[in-house]
Amino acid sequence: MKDTVLDILADLTGSDEVKTNLDTELFNSGLLDSMATVQLLLELQTQLGVDVPVSEFERSEWDTPNKIIAKVEELG
Amino acid sequence: MTTNLITQIDSWAVNDPERVAYNFLGQKNTYGELKQYSDALAARIKKLGLSREQPIIVYGGQTFAMIATFLGIVKAGHAYIPVDAHSPLKRLQDIKQIAQPAACVAVNDLPVNDWDIPVITADELDHLFTNSANIVDPVTPADYVAGDDTYYIIFTSGTTGMPKGVQISHDNLQSFTDWMAEDFGINHPMVTLSQPPYSFDLSVMDLYPTLLHGGMLDVLPQETTANFKELFAALPKYQIENWVSTPSFIEMCLLSPDFNEQSNPTIKNILFCGEELTHATAAAVKQRFPKAHVYNTYGPTETTVAVTAVEITNEVLDSYQRLPIGWPKNGTPVVLLNEDNQLVDQGEDGEIVIMGPSVSKGYLNNPEKTNQAFIEVDGKRAYKTGDLGQYDENGQLLYKGRVDFQVKLHGFRIELEEVDQHLTHVAEVAQAITVPRYGANHKVQQLVAYIVPQDKDFAGKERELTQSIKAQLQKNMMSYMMPGRFVFVDAIPLTPNGKLDRKLLMSEVNGK
Numbered sequence: 226m227k228d229t230v231l232d233i234l235a236d237l238t239g240s241d242e243v244k245t246n247l248d249t250e251l252f253n254s255g256l257l258d259s260m261a262t263v264q265l266l267l268e269l270q271t272q273l274g275v276d277v278p279v280s281e282f283e284r285s286e287w288d289t290p291n292k293i294i295a296k297v298e299e300l301g
Numbered sequence: 302m303t304t305n306l307i308t309q310i311d312s313w314a315v316n317d318p319e320r321v322a323y324n325f326l327g328q329k330n331t332y333g334e335l336k337q338y339s340d341a342l343a344a345r346i347k348k349l350g351l352s353r354e355q356p357i358i359v360y361g362g363q364t365f366a367m368i369a370t371f372l373g374i375v376k377a378g379h380a381y382i383p384v385d386a387h388s389p390l391k392r393l394q395d396i397k398q399i400a401q402p403a404a405c406v407a408v409n410d411l412p413v414n415d416w417d418i419p420v421i422t423a424d425e426l427d428h429l430f431t432n433s434a435n436i437v438d439p440v441t442p443a444d445y446v447a448g449d450d451t452y453y454i455i456f457t458s459g460t461t462g463m464p465k466g467v468q469i470s471h472d473n474l475q476s477f478t479d480w481m482a483e484d485f486g487i488n489h490p491m492v493t494l495s496q497p498p499y500s501f502d503l504s505v506m507d508l509y510p511t512l513l514h515g516g517m518l519d520v521l522p523q524e525t526t527a528n529f530k531e532l533f534a535a536l537p538k539y540q541i542e543n544w545v546s547t548p549s550f551i552e553m554c555l556l557s558p559d560f561n562e563q564s565n566p567t568i569k570n571i572l573f574c575g576e577e578l579t580h581a582t583a584a585a586v587k588q589r590f591p592k593a594h595v596y597n598t599y600g601p602t603e604t605t606v607a608v609t610a611v612e613i614t615n616e617v618l619d620s621y622q623r624l625p626i627g628w629p630k631n632g633t634p635v636v637l638l639n640e641d642n643q644l645v646d647q648g649e650d651g652e653i654v655i656m657g658p659s660v661s662k663g664y665l666n667n668p669e670k671t672n673q674a675f676i677e678v679d680g681k682r683a684y685k686t687g688d689l690g691q692y693d694e695n696g697q698l699l700y701k702g703r704v705d706f707q708v709k710l711h712g713f714r715i716e717l718e719e720v721d722q723h724l725t726h727v728a729e730v731a732q733a734i735t736v737p738r739y740g741a742n743h744k745v746q747q748l749v750a751y752i753v754p755q756d757k758d759f760a761g762k763e764r765e766l767t768q769s770i771k772a773q774l775q776k777n778m779m780s781y782m783m784p785g786r787f788v789f790v791d792a793i794p795l796t797p798n799g800k801l802d803r804k805l806l807m808s809e810v811n812g813k
Contacts, residue, residue, distance in 0.1 A: 239738065239747050239786030242764065255771065255783055259527055260711045261747075263553050264740075279556045282529035 226273060226301065230294050233268045237261050247290040262287075275300050306452075306475060306513065307375055311336050313515040320490075322512060323365045325520045326535055330365040332515070335372065341433035342373025342406070342426070349419055351403035356380040356454055356665070358397060359499075361408025362387070363522040366426065367499055368508065370406050371453070379403065380451035382466065385500040387523065391777040392464065396456050399666055400466055448472035454665055455502045457602050458719045458782070466665035467502075473605040474509060476658040480630045481510040484610065485570060485596065490515040492567065493543040496550060498523065502602045503575045503712070507545040516543075526550070533557050540567040544593075547575040547712035548582045555582075561589040574598045574607050575712040577700060578624055579744065583613045599626035599700065602714075603674065603684045605659040608633050609698055623743070625697040626690075633657035635698065636678065637690050650701050653690040656683045706803060708737045710745045713781040717748075717803070723778045724750055727770050731755045734793055734801045735784060738810045747785030749810050751793055763789050 234243040238256040242249055251257040257265070266282075269275045275297050287293055310332075313320055318333025346357070357379045361367045367383070374381040382400055384393055386409040393412070397405075404419040405411065408426060421429075452471045456464040482488035487510040495511075495518040497503045511518055519539040525531045536554070544551070551571070554560045562568070571586060571593050578597045586595055600607035611617065611627025618624075629635040636644055637651030645651035660682055663671030674685050689701040706717040717735045724733035732753040740746035754766060767787045774783060794802045 237746075239749060240767075242767075255775075255780065256785070258711070259529075259553060260549050261785075262529070263549075263556055264746075266556055279529045280533035280559065282533075284528045284530075 226297060227294050229272055230269070230297055231290060233265060233272065234290055234293070237264055237268070243290050247294075249290060250288055251290070251293075252284060252288050265293075269297060273297065273301065306471060306478070306509070307372060310372065310512045313512075317515070320515060321517050323368060323518050323520065324539070325363075325365060325522070326525065327538065334365075335369055335512075337433045338366070338369035338430045339372035339376055341429050342370060342421075343376035345421065345429055346374065346377035346379065346404070349404060351379070351419070353378045355403035356382050356400055356451065358382045358384055358393075358400065358402045358405040359408060360384045360386060360393065360405060360411055361499075363495070363498060363520055364408065366408045366430065368512075368518075369430065370408055370426070371499075374406065375446075375452060378446055378450075380454055380468070382454045382456065383499040384456075385498040387498070388500070388779065389775070389777055392456075392779060395464055396466070399456075399463065400454065401666065446471060448475070449662070451662070453505075455500065455602055457714060458716050458779075465667060465670055467602045468662050468665050469502075469605050470662060473659055473661060474505070476630075476632075477505070477605045477607075478509050478513055481506070482514070484630065485510075485572065485594075487511070487516075487543060487570070488514055490517070491543045491570075492517045492519055492539070492541055494519055494521065494539070494541045494545055496521045496526065496546050497575075497712075501575070501712075502606050503545070503547065505606050506572065506574060506598075507543075511543070526553070529553070529556070533559070536560070537564060541565065542567050542569045544568050544571040546573065548573050548578045549576060549711045551586060552582055555585055555589065562592060565590075568593050571595045572598060574600070576709040577743065578613070580618065580622055580624055583624055584618055587613065587615065587618065597624055597626060599698070600655070600659070601684070601686050601688070603661045603686075604633075604655045605661070608655055608657075608659050609635060611697065623699065625693070626700050627698060628696065629655075629698070630659070633659055634681075635690075636683075637692065638678070638685075642676070642678070647692050647694070650689050650691050652704055653686045653688045653698070654678060654683050655686060656681045660684050702743075708745045708748075710737070710748065710781060713779075715748070715782050720748060720750070720778070720782050720784065723774055723782070724752065724770070726777070727773045729755055729766055729769060732793055732801070734803055734806060736803055736807045736810050738786075748782070749786045749788060749806075750784035751788050751790055751806055753791065753793060754789055757791070759789050763787075 231244050266277050314332040314336035320332045321329045322332045322335050323330040357374045359370050359381050371381050390412050406421045407423050410423050448471050451468045452474050454466045456466050493507045493511040495507045595613040598607035598610040609627045609629050634656045636654050638654050639645050691699045720735040735750045737745040738747050796802045
């Protein structure tokens with residue numbers, strides 16, 4: 226699961242940094258924007274079957290690869 | 302011909318001053334306030350005794366004070382230039398240098414304090430609006446404003462790294478709003494979503510048709526849409542009838558299963574503009590909102606927001622895999638020309654060239670770029686869009702991509718050469734070229750920058766280089782232009798003519 230999440234992130238951000246530094250701040254660094262987040266959530270659904278309740282989506286809880294992995298574990 | 306746009310908006314204040322014009326997440330402002338504030342500002346500007354030939358810069362975010370400021374400036378007989386408060390300082394300075402404005406109204410605090418033109422500061426403006434009830438100075442713009450006078454100037458990106466100011470006249474805007482009323486039924490008070498920043502001309506599609514007909518703008522500022530939780534908390538509190546956005550924005554909203562007709566029963570019209578509407582997005586929207594009228598519209602800033610449209614019905618979805626952009630608005634010939642400026646046959650690709658009442662008078666203080674893009678066809682003024690199109694057997698216009706290296710990313714128009722220019726100004730960069738990476742449905746997913754560093758011994762330093770380059774770009778470039786990926790190479794391949802080979806890299810990035 227972790228590798229799938231990281232592959233999705235690497236593909237969306239076009240950067241391998243997300244795989245080497247799991248505490249990279251995705252939003253502050255400009256690696257992810259709102260539109261890329263849309264893609265992220267769609268990929269999580271397609272590839273891992275994880276449905277993220279977007280109305281509860283708080284950006285600060287999703288802003289590093291580590292936090293995203295934890296969230297996916299929690300929701301999966 | 303004199304314009305009646307301002308008097309028409311003001312008439313709502315005269316007849317019904319308590320009518321709500323602006324709803325910012327529950328904080329409401331009325332037509333009465335809109336008239337009162339804009340009258341006060343117009344009187345203040347007229348006292349400055351400025352030359353009406355020169356425009357006025359408005360710097361700020363998505364607030365009611367911005368709208369009142371736009372109208373105040375137009376009432377004083379000037380054109381306004383909206384500059385979003387999220388813009389980097391360099392863009393603001395470039396726009397000032399090109400536009401030679403008479404003054405600036407800082408709705409948000411300006412990031413500079415040494416401008417050599419009159420600046421109405423945020424504090425002054427606030428004071429002026431707060432005390433505006435006492436100002437009695439009737440302003441009748443129709444007395445001295447001509448239809449050909451410029452109403453607003455919106456700056457787009459330019460290939461040399463310098464932006465271009467598109468001048469839109471009162472007549473251009475009137476022609477656009479007439480079309481919105483006639484063909485889209487926005488001819489009575491409607492509640493309209495107001496989401497894009499005012500420096501993006503898609504905002505004109507929500508602001509003016511709505512305010513002219515006594516409607517209300519339901520505002521979703523950038524700060525809200527950036528966080529889904531806030532966005533999805535705000536949406537159910539609104540009763541939007543007229544949805545105006547880029548396809549990208551509605552794709553974000555579609556993430557929520559609650560975004561549908563049951564929980565948003567007021568939505569009647571859904572208008573898309575600003576980027577290509579994909580079949581998948583349109584189909585999803587039709588499925589969630591089966592009763593709503595969904596329109597795809599097309600047009601560059603240079604021809605006043607949009608000039609062609611088609612309603613996306615289930616029949617259109619069944620007939621087209623790549624959706625058409627529709628038929629030209631009344632009185633607006635849209636022709637397709639080949640490289641020799643000759644009309645192409647039906648079924649053949651040609652450059653989309655637009656004529657008629659929507660065509661801008663050109664780029665402000667830039668005759669060279671104006672003469673390149675604005676030409677004469679059969680003795681009529683025309684704008685060469687740089688877009689490729691084709692008329693199909695039904696007479697529908699199909700969009701076929703760009704003739705040059707311009708892309709749309711999340712609705713923003715980006716000249717790749719402009720990004721290259723910014724990159725080559727960075728100290729560590731010797732050569733750079735930017736290419737788009739495409740996702741599904743011909744949509745640009747991100748920009749990839751290929752860079753030859755000054756330091757040939759860059760192996761192992763890629764991360765530091767990326768960070769340093771990004772930090773320098775952030776100072777001078779709009780954030781939406783930031784490449785998502787940086788690739789460091791020893792050399793960039795060249796075309797037979799010795800130019801950097803963007804097409805070759807594009808096929809590499811996109812795996813073709």
